[in-house]
Amino acid sequence: MNEEQGHVDGIKKSIEEVIGSNTTLKSKKPSEEDRQRELFEKIILALETAEVRTTIMGTDFKIDLSEYNETFYTAIDGMMMLWLGKEACELVFFYLYDRLNPDGSMNELLDEGGNTILLTSPTELWFLIKHIQSTKSTKKKK
Amino acid sequence: MTKRSNMRRKAPIFRLNALSGVDYSKLTENVEIKEAIIAETITAITDGISKNKKSTSIFEIADSNYYIELERTEWKLTLENVIQYYVNKEDYDTCIKCRELIEKL
Numbered sequence: 001m002n003e004e005q006g007h008v009d010g011i012k013k014s015i016e017e018v019i020g021s022n023t024t025l026k027s028k029k030p031s032e033e034d035r036q037r038e039l040f041e042k043i044i045l046a047l048e049t050a051e052v053r054t055t056i057m058g059t060d061f062k063i064d065l066s067e068y069n070e071t072f073y074t075a076i077d078g079m080m081m082l083w084l085g086k087e088a089c090e091l092v093f094f095y096l097y098d099r100l101n102p103d104g105s106m107n108e109l110l111d112e113g114g115n116t117i118l119l120t121s122p123t124e125l126w127f128l129i130k131h132i133q134s135t136k137s138t139k140k141k142k
Numbered sequence: 143m144t145k146r147s148n149m150r151r152k153a154p155i156f157r158l159n160a161l162s163g164v165d166y167s168k169l170t171e172n173v174e175i176k177e178a179i180i181a182e183t184i185t186a187i188t189d190g191i192s193k194n195k196k197s198t199s200i201f202e203i204a205d206s207n208y209y210i211e212l213e214r215t216e217w218k219l220t221l222e223n224v225i226q227y228y229v230n231k232e233d234y235d236t237c238i239k240c241r242e243l244i245e246k247l
Contacts, residue, residue: 010166
């Protein structure tokens, strides 16, 4: 049993104990937001894999694919820009290309309040983008 | 204007930041949590009855892909247990409300 399932079952049993009857678990339908997040995570993971492969080809086989890949990246970057906007794309590019140092250490981001933000997964990147976008749209409404 | 009773009820999110190895049975010892679960169960059943549902969602579990669902066949027993809880608390108004719900089943 994985951790999430154990957590869900623990809550289910507690609720059953309180109300004294049996409950069932119903799976949520993924929302449009969930679908977009999953797609975003797949794209970022694929781009990370592509970047690693390009690096390996360069270091291990001395084949420089960066120029060859440039055409694909231009297309992908353009589509990202259309989908997410300039500010979010800058975060994506930071995540993909500037976040990790060659020694394996991680660069942090600083928010407007000077707080550090450490991005360790595409999911965290997605939620940061959504947070920035919702803050921006709230400010616009005011 | 839409009547409130016709508005779609959204199951509230049950968020619990549990540490690894936590004993979930301790949850039921917390009076506030117990009260919240019972109150929301009544709301969920009320909604289920008014919309003639076969089952009703009590909570959405945060950070998971699940809702806690209560089948219609369990509503009567649940309400009877809830009545017992409120009898012990001497909250007879809520007891009457639950009794009325049972009558509608």
